[in-house]
Amino acid sequence: MSIISGKNILLGISAGIAAYKTASLVRLFIKSGANVKVVMTPASKEFITPLTLSTLSKNPVFSSFVNEEDDNAVWNNHVDLGLWADLFVVAPATANTLSKMANGVCDNLFLATYLSAKCPVYFAPAMDLDMYKHPTTKASFEKLKSFGNVMIPATSGELASGLIGEGRMAEPEDIVSFIENDILDKLPLKGKNILITAGPTYEAIDPVRFIGNHSSGKMGFEIARAAANLGAQVFLVTGPTHQKTTHSLIKVLPVTSAEEMYAQAHKHYKDVDVAILSAAVADYRPKEVALDKIKKKDAALTLELEKTKDILASLGDIKTDQYLVGFALETNNEIENAKDKLKRKNLNLIVLNSLNDKGAGFKGDTNKVTFIDSEENITEYQLKSKAEVAVDLLNKIIEQINA
Numbered sequence: 354m355s356i357i358s359g360k361n362i363l364l365g366i367s368a369g370i371a372a373y374k375t376a377s378l379v380r381l382f383i384k385s386g387a388n389v390k391v392v393m394t395p396a397s398k399e400f401i402t403p404l405t406l407s408t409l410s411k412n413p414v415f416s417s418f419v420n421e422e423d424d425n426a427v428w429n430n431h432v433d434l435g436l437w438a439d440l441f442v443v444a445p446a447t448a449n450t451l452s453k454m455a456n457g458v459c460d461n462l463f464l465a466t467y468l469s470a471k472c473p474v475y476f477a478p479a480m481d482l483d484m485y486k487h488p489t490t491k492a493s494f495e496k497l498k499s500f501g502n503v504m505i506p507a508t509s510g511e512l513a514s515g516l517i518g519e520g521r522m523a524e525p526e527d528i529v530s531f532i533e534n535d536i537l538d539k540l541p542l543k544g545k546n547i548l549i550t551a552g553p554t555y556e557a558i559d560p561v562r563f564i565g566n567h568s569s570g571k572m573g574f575e576i577a578r579a580a581a582n583l584g585a586q587v588f589l590v591t592g593p594t595h596q597k598t599t600h601s602l603i604k605v606l607p608v609t610s611a612e613e614m615y616a617q618a619h620k621h622y623k624d625v626d627v628a629i630l631s632a633a634v635a636d637y638r639p640k641e642v643a644l645d646k647i648k649k650k651d652a653a654l655t656l657e658l659e660k661t662k663d664i665l666a667s668l669g670d671i672k673t674d675q676y677l678v679g680f681a682l683e684t685n686n687e688i689e690n691a692k693d694k695l696k697r698k699n700l701n702l703i704v705l706n707s708l709n710d711k712g713a714g715f716k717g718d719t720n721k722v723t724f725i726d727s728e729e730n731i732t733e734y735q736l737k738s739k740a741e742v743a744v745d746l747l748n749k750i751i752e753q754i755n756a
């Protein structure tokens with residue numbers, strides 16, 4: 354799945370011959386799963402029709418402050434357009450439009466939208482080679498870059514003038530991959546490896562029975578998704594669950610028992626920057642596992658149980674530079690018990706779920722959590738979806754590891 358999937362892309366087209374290529378560019382954005390709206394300079398309509406772009410983008414195309422042909426003229430709100438956009442991509446970016454952008458000129462809807470947009474801006478210059486090299490054009494590039502706008506460099510080749518040199522707009526495929534790579538490179542967890550445990554564990558009694566619990570694995574999978582969406586490489590060690598993920602940055606490592614989860618967690622721990630242990634690991638397991646199915650010949654059956662290894666505590670014991678996060682599900686004296694667990698298991702952060710909170714815990718789609726860090730700072734959150742809790746947790750971790 355492309356990193357631009359689901360993003361709102363505002364394509365700004367200015368009047369260069371490369372505008373004809375924006376039909377392909379819109380198609381590629383749409384194919385990548387983005388939502389596309391187009392804002393054009395009036396002159397660019399000479400190079401490609403709004404109808405083409407509106408058909409491909411499945412949205413109206415804007416070029417003026419009011420729709421002239423409409424008797425009940427409606428104002429095209431540049432502020433709304435700017436706020437709608439997650440990304441503003443200017444392609445082709447002519448010398449004229451770049452110069453206006455660099456100097457705050459605002460004499461058309463496109464430029465007013467540029468000034469209103471708060472999102473990242475990319476610009477793909479397209480012009481003749483001497484214009485591209487001109488000091489005033491170079492000054493525009495530098496000024497726009499100093500605003501944080503990102504330049505997608507032009508390439509060399511045959512130009513509309515017949516001259517050969519630098520100034521050709523990057524090809525639509527290259528514009529899309531440039532933007533994708535740029536976003537990926539800037540993700541806050543790019544280059545970080547994260548270990549996550551999720552789901553229940555099953556402890557065998559005999560070949561057909563086990564001791565388990567009702568954990569759905571949802572919380573752990575949401576944390577894995579949120580971490581991967583922020584650029585981390587995730588090792589997701591999961592007990593038996595119906596949850597699925599196909600994210601390319603999540604390596605799913607299925608296990609059944611606490612012992613297997615312990616082994617997988619230890620295998621990856623030394624290579625990770627962050628470990629988040631959200632699994633509901635069975636605390637006890639049958640001391641002996643019957644080789645054959647146990648027959649119900651007696652009126653009662655007694656199973657002797659022994660403790661499983663505490664994975665979280667064992668990782669706390671050997672911790673070097675890892676940021677270690679544990680979960681605590683408490684019913685009474687919650688904050689004190691969680692603080693105690695944080696210290697005992699040598700954690701950096703503990704996520705407290707209180708069973709007294711409605712909507713928190715194992716099975717549902719929501720959770721209500723409190724974070725306690727190693728300095729005992731307490732942050733309490735409202736009831737939220739597990740996906741939102743996952744994002745809160747990762748934002749907290751990013752804030753702490755960058756502090």
Ligand code: CTP
Pocket residue numbers: 550611630631632633634635636661662663664665666678679680681682694
């Ligand atoms: N955990 C673990 N391995 C275990 C048991 C728990 O890694 N064998 C982890 C869970 O993934 C979770 C945290 O420890 O992050 C939860 O601990 P919990 O079972 O609530 O606490 P305990 O320390 O076992 O204390 P108690 O049962 O007394 O509440």
